[in-house]
Amino acid sequence: MSDITIGSRHLSPGAKAALGVFARYGTIIGLLAMILAFSLLSPRAFPTVSNFTNVLNQASLAMIIAGGLTLAVTVGELDLSIGFAASLHGILVTGLIVHDKLPIPLAIVIVVALGAVIGLINGFIVTKMRVNSVIATLGVGTIITGCAFAYSAGVPIVSGVPEAFLQLSLGRWLFGIPNNIVIMALVLGGLWVLVERTDIGQQIQAVGGNAAAARLAGINVDRIKTLGFVISGMCAALTGILLASRLGSGTTSAADSYLLTAFAAVFLGSATLRDGEFHILGTLVGALIIAFGFNGLNIFGAPTFSQYIFQGAILIVAVGLSSLGRVLAES
Amino acid sequence: MGTPQAPPFVVVRNVTKSFGGAQALKGVSLDIVPGEVHGLVGANGAGKSTLIRILAGLVYPDGGTVAIDGKSTVIDTPHHATELGMNFIHQELAFVPGMTVLQNIMLGIPKRTRFGLVDWKAMAREVAPIAERVGITAPLGASVKGLSTAENWLINICRALVRKARLIVMDEPTASLSASESEKLFAIVRDLSASGVAVLYVSHRLDEILDLCHRVTVFRDGESVKELAGETLTRPALVEAIVGGHPPSGAPVRHAGSNGKVVLSVDGIARPPRVRGVSFDLHEGEVLGLGGLVGAGRTELVRLIYGADRADGGRITLDGKPFAPRSPRAAVRAGFGLVPEERRTEGLVLPKSIAFNVGLANLDKLVVSPLLRLISPRARANLALEAIRALAIKAQGIETPVGRLSGGNQQKVVIGRWLQRAPRVLILDEPTRGVDVGARAEIHRLIRDLAATGQAILVVSSEPDELPDVCDRVLVMAEGRIVKELSGPAVTRGAIVAASYAEGPNPPEERP
Numbered sequence A: 001m002s003d004i005t006i007g008s009r010h011l012s013p014g015a016k017a018a019l020g021v022f023a024r025y026g027t028i029i030g031l032l033a034m035i036l037a038f039s040l041l042s043p044r045a046f047p048t049v050s051n052f053t054n055v056l057n058q059a060s061l062a063m064i065i066a067g068g069l070t071l072a073v074t075v076g077e078l079d080l081s082i083g084f085a086a087s088l089h090g091i092l093v094t095g096l097i098v099h100d101k102l103p104i105p106l107a108i109v110i111v112v113a114l115g116a117v118i119g120l121i122n123g124f125i126v127t128k129m130r131v132n133s134v135i136a137t138l139g140v141g142t143i144i145t146g147c148a149f150a151y152s153a154g155v156p157i158v159s160g161v162p163e164a165f166l167q168l169s170l171g172r173w174l175f176g177i178p179n180n181i182v183i184m185a186l187v188l189g190g191l192w193v194l195v196e197r198t199d200i201g202q203q204i205q206a207v208g209g210n211a212a213a214a215r216l217a218g219i220n221v222d223r224i225k226t227l228g229f230v231i232s233g234m235c236a237a238l239t240g241i242l243l244a245s246r247l248g249s250g251t252t253s254a255a256d257s258y259l260l261t262a263f264a265a266v267f268l269g270s271a272t273l274r275d276g277e278f279h280i281l282g283t284l285v286g287a288l289i290i291a292f293g294f295n296g297l298n299i300f301g302a303p304t305f306s307q308y309i310f311q312g313a314i315l316i317v318a319v320g321l322s323s324l325g326r327v328l329a330e331s
Numbered sequence B: 001m002g003t004p005q006a007p008p009f010v011v012v013r014n015v016t017k018s019f020g021g022a023q024a025l026k027g028v029s030l031d032i033v034p035g036e037v038h039g040l041v042g043a044n045g046a047g048k049s050t051l052i053r054i055l056a057g058l059v060y061p062d063g064g065t066v067a068i069d070g071k072s073t074v075i076d077t078p079h080h081a082t083e084l085g086m087n088f089i090h091q092e093l094a095f096v097p098g099m100t101v102l103q104n105i106m107l108g109i110p111k112r113t114r115f116g117l118v119d120w121k122a123m124a125r126e127v128a129p130i131a132e133r134v135g136i137t138a139p140l141g142a143s144v145k146g147l148s149t150a151e152n153w154l155i156n157i158c159r160a161l162v163r164k165a166r167l168i169v170m171d172e173p174t175a176s177l178s179a180s181e182s183e184k185l186f187a188i189v190r191d192l193s194a195s196g197v198a199v200l201y202v203s204h205r206l207d208e209i210l211d212l213c214h215r216v217t218v219f220r221d222g223e224s225v226k227e228l229a230g231e232t233l234t235r236p237a238l239v240e241a242i243v244g245g246h247p248p249s250g251a252p253v254r255h256a257g258s259n260g261k262v263v264l265s266v267d268g269i270a271r272p273p274r275v276r277g278v279s280f281d282l283h284e285g286e287v288l289g290l291g292g293l294v295g296a297g298r299t300e301l302v303r304l305i306y307g308a309d310r311a312d313g314g315r316i317t318l319d320g321k322p323f324a325p326r327s328p329r330a331a332v333r334a335g336f337g338l339v340p341e342e343r344r345t346e347g348l349v350l351p352k353s354i355a356f357n358v359g360l361a362n363l364d365k366l367v368v369s370p371l372l373r374l375i376s377p378r379a380r381a382n383l384a385l386e387a388i389r390a391l392a393i394k395a396q397g398i399e400t401p402v403g404r405l406s407g408g409n410q411q412k413v414v415i416g417r418w419l420q421r422a423p424r425v426l427i428l429d430e431p432t433r434g435v436d437v438g439a440r441a442e443i444h445r446l447i448r449d450l451a452a453t454g455q456a457i458l459v460v461s462s463e464p465d466e467l468p469d470v471c472d473r474v475l476v477m478a479e480g481r482i483v484k485e486l487s488g489p490a491v492t493r494g495a496i497v498a499a500s501y502a503e504g505p506n507p508p509e510e511r512p
Helices: A013-041 A049-075 A082-099 A106-128 A133-152 A164-172 A179-197 A198-208 A211-216 A223-247 A258-270 A280-299 A303-329 B049-057 B078-083 B101-105 B120-134 B149-162 B177-195 B208-214 B235-243 B298-305 B328-334 B343-347 B354-366 B377-391 B408-421 B437-452 B467-469 B493-501
Strands: B010-019 B021-031 B037-041 B065-067 B086-089 B167-171 B198-202 B215-220 B221-228 B261-269 B273-282 B287-292 B311-316 B335-338 B367-369 B426-431 B456-460 B473-478 B481-487
Touching: A013 A280, A013 A303, A049 A082, A049 A179, A049 A198, A049 A223, A049 A280, A049 B167, A082 A106, A082 A133, A082 A223, A082 A258, A082 B343, A082 B367, A106 A133, A106 A164, A106 A223, A106 B037, A106 B408, A164 A223, A164 B473, A164 B481, A179 A198, A179 A223, A179 A280, A198 A211, A198 A223, A198 B261, A198 B354, A211 B101, A211 B328, A258 A280, A258 A303, B010 B049, B010 B208, B021 B037, B021 B049, B021 B065, B037 B049, B037 B208, B049 B086, B049 B198, B078 B086, B078 B101, B086 B149, B101 B120, B120 B149, B120 B377, B149 B177, B198 B208, B198 B456, B208 B235, B221 B235, B235 B493, B261 B456, B273 B311, B273 B456, B273 B481, B287 B298, B287 B437, B287 B467, B298 B328, B298 B426, B298 B456, B328 B335, B335 B408, B343 B408, B354 B367, B354 B377, B377 B408, B408 B437, B437 B456, B437 B467, B456 B467, B467 B473, B467 B493, B473 B493, B481 B493
Parallel strands: B021 B221, B037 B198, B037 B215, B086 B167, B167 B198, B287 B456, B287 B473, B335 B426, B426 B456
Antiparallel strands: B010 B021, B010 B065, B215 B221, B261 B273, B261 B311, B473 B481
16 A cells, blocks of 8 residues: 555645654654653753752663563553562562571572563463463453552551661662663663664564564564563563552552553554554653653652643554554555 | 246346456346256356346446346345345355254344244244255254254255345356265256246356256356357357357466476375375476366365465475475475465555565565664665566655555565575466556566576466466366366466366265
8 A cells, every 4th residue: 555544634744744754753853842842841840950850760670671671562462460570579579688588689580580480471372372461461460469468468668677688679779870770771781782682683673574484584572572571570570570669568469550650651652663662762752751740740759640640641652653663654 | 957948037137347447347248037947157257246236235346237027127235135035045054053953043133922022933934845846955943053064055945045046156166065965966956947947057167067067157257158049058169158269368488397306395295084185296496387277186285285274295495405385484484475365354464565565575674783673664665666666666755554555566665575585486376466557467477487496486377377377387177176177388278268167076975
């Protein structure tokens, strides 16, 4: 097809080109416009190093979980279990440290491994039992929530959390940069290398792009899809651990809301630079838009409910931009 | 039955249509009178489906006219075609699976009570006699799920009659019916004809055509070349018209391929009903063709060898060693390469670049640090450049998304993926489908050049012209079996087509 229709209108080539630019660079333009607007409206509070560091620090946890989700959606599946899983991981890591007196590093390793196992389970259900990933991960996520309640009896673990664990998230061990930002940079950097510069990454992209073609080219599609879920699960674990460290407690549904943030970031990201394809750099931009948006709303004293409206709206806009990019790329 | 004196219902005159560069219809004419069973035959790609799609309002002709009841008409939507009294029954029957027989029949034309609710009783009253007439045995209230293909055909015919069809177009109706089911369908077709409904009957099975049709139009290379009726309607006349008198399009160079050593040996491989026990050897430096009609089981056969589907029985040996094709991955590692039938859906990741798509089958060669499994973008670029050079792929650069390339260049990318691997057996399924003439000749030359280097190649093609151009030897398949082996000078378009139609394909065994 050489021409596309939006609604019932045929578009002229010029309009199509303009729309193409908007679909590719719209998110970046939006981000810069937002920063500019907030800077002009609030020149004292907003455009400062400390505020930007703060925003980035706050956003790091969302960026890590969204980075993992990027892998799951790149292989062509959705992972709805990540928010619930991150909540469980948060309680579990605090529980292991406070109740079981495990050394902090060991507790972290166990919890990240559990994240990988959850990913394996998701991958098994989707690839071997052929359950749609939305249903599979929603089911697994709900079971996880049940496990979290069972483990904690619904009571947050607030006392006895050692200072050393709090420092994981609150510390600034490297040149005074908040640890969250350093960890986020390492994770996203690692994921970027994995996806863009390794043979596994090429397979990941191929499976998401066209699973049938990938299979006939000699790629083990089921294994690659499972890997996507495993990485998504491990990143959820990391976010859960950092959140528990930041809050100084393990709470049953503390990280649930990261699910929506992560999806919004990932879909905004897919509308960035590439035509509707998911990629790590895009996810980073998507997460920044959401973070600065929240920050701006906070600075201007917008009521809490407006954050929900902002986040819901941005998710819809993100998916809209993403599919617009794909339609344009195919025409 | 209709007489030639009756005014025709549909008149098609000099209709042309091209897709991209390919001229699918170069000018076809045909008329259909009420009550006749009109046969439409021709080799694959002769233009039958394109004409049907025009009548169905799915594509518009570039030139020529279509007149309905003497009035020149542009059929602009499928809905419009239905309103004009034309109904289409395709091989892949489309039903809403969760609905009942009655719901499917009345889909889109519900009757309402005066309260605006759907009036099931009135609809059942209307449908029941028609259902009985065409012999639907399932209750109208039963779900369509689990009904046989034969029953589905009956439901579709019923659906057409409820819509007051004056013409029913049937595309390969018996392809998936058993012998007795086919007989039942023939009886209904005759009954329709007697009641004044015209049937356009498209089939590769000449026995049926001869048995059923009053008149037959033969398409060849996008033209209506012959109309046969009455005494002129004979099997030899049909085959002659389908094949045409013209000689094969290139001077084939035949290599003594079969003198080479056996690379691949296939023994009794089967997956009924599409593949029913096939055995052959493929030699070093040989181009072996698999010919036959669409649905003869060729693609299914190569998918079994490649591990894309599991075989129920049979043995494969590669270079003398047994090979069990568990997955395409295992096949690639053992030394197979496949260029699949549908390059857009099975061959390429369309939004990705040429470099990405060529690299996919060569990732093991691109890894520079085994520990971290990093690939070298430069090695990948070199690989893509080599493919572009070797195959003369026309593209702006290696980063061009393959979705933006022409069909011929897309196909070259899929082939280029395997060149660097030099697999022991290269399988090409419809290597030049939807490819322009120039690229087609280049791909043919490439196949011959590869064979000259000792590469063993298996080519599946539905175009009888293609195999004589490239193959040393051709196996013709029908109904899942090899029915003829042709080699050397015996590989001609005529021989392949004749073998494809030979004996009249055996009706499949009665299935439960």
